[in-house]
Amino acid sequence: MEAQAAASSAAAAAAGSAADGQAARTHLCTSLVATTVDGMLAEAQEAVANGADIVELRLDYLEGFDPERDLPRLVQQCPLPAIATYRPVWEGGKYDGPEAPRLAALRLAATLGVAYVDIELKVATVFFAAKSELPASTKIIVSSHDYEQTASEEELRALVERCYGAGADIVKFATMANDITDAWRVLSVLRACPVPCIALAMGERGQISRLLAPKYGGFLTFGALSPERASAPGQPTLQQLSGMYGLKRQQRDTAVMGIVGNPVSHSRSPAIHNAALQQLGLNAVYVPLLVDDMARFLATFTDADWIGFSVTIPHKQAALEGAQEVDPVAAQIGAVNTLVREEDGRLKGYNTDWSAAIAAIERGLDPATPSSTDASSSPLAGKTVVVVGAGGAGRALAFGAAVKGAKVVIANRSVQKAADLAAQLDPPASACSLEDLASGAVRGDVLANTTSVGMHPQEDETPVPAAALPGFQLVFDAVYTPLHTRLLKEAATAGCAVVTGETMFVGQAADQFKLFTGKDAPVDLMRTVVLDSLAK
Structure with missing residues (x-):
């Protein structure tokens, strides 16, 4: 009980200093969602082990909850400062009963010494009618939740004013992000908020509001004990926040990079880039960015401290169009997978896919021959390379193979798109349909898949049937x-050498890291992180 009192006192002091306008660090909070008191207290111990600073007691999750019986145990035995939340159904919670006993339970939690009470804006006036009965040590969070949309910046600022005006020590608002630019509005309001504030954009498109809370001055951010125990959509885990995203390392001037794509949840880019940034001690963080409209994203995320973006499917050609300057090689390829913000604020586009993919294939063909810009010494010189896919990665690999003196064949679902790409290469390549490739009518030395076919969760799919694989010397899958796709498994069975996609992935990421930071990437660490993550 003494430990709980000390913890509550420390947290209340932190809230008080923030309320007085002094800077305070962002706390890491987790919601306890067990259905029993014993389970919730066990989760609290788990939260301690996972680095949480605060826990949220979701009283509405408890089955058969009896405030008089259960709150003394929860408040007094909790090892961390706690937020008492008893969320009603009408605000997205589970409590479906009359208001009077719900508000009475929250007042009791305050009387028992809980560090924080969360009360909804809609009933704040009623709750504060008895504020004189509440201990000054308990700080009140006045909250508002919109599970459908995110309002304009002006409306969000007005919402903050209403919450604070209702008597809040700390303001909380959570909205649904239907586009990543919604999250930007939330972060913009948070950054300028003159009072302690918790600001969250829910859903995967709003995840950056959780990952970057310290940079933008959030009072706290929520992390789940495990993915299945997330209390809101888009909520990362405590381990991800404190480990991968270095929550407690972030500062207001932390530089931000990210992976732009749709989907991006599968990407290992945040894991390897953040590991590299942390090993080198750089004040930067790398985040996933689920983007629907590339032009709208680039027009919104223009701050100088957003220093660069990795770009993946389906935005590589849109990134080319959105860059104010394009590296000559990327311009020749016609696709950009890297955007770097120059000192004048403009974005310059690069392509690191082609060199990484070609180097991986060359090593697969002849490990003893180092990659070289000299086509005559390349293991690819004179070989026929069949590239599956005519998107950004396909364009990059086809360009690289042609540069190394290979004969290139483009196979694509749309033969016209394949023909268009083939005509742009120097020398011009050939084009064929996927049906021609599948039938065995198209032969070659190297088969390179650059499509997403076979990617999780569609692991049972393959871009090329097993019957078409015999005869290829090497098969590469981006x-x-x-790690071992169906295509590569069937290629190995057919007697082909295989090159896995992480070799290209690590290579292009290392090149991006150098462009973003000016530092050489710790390539061995990056490779280890990728392989470890894929083994889980």
């Missing part, structure tokens, strides 16, 4: 989740 997909790396899973």
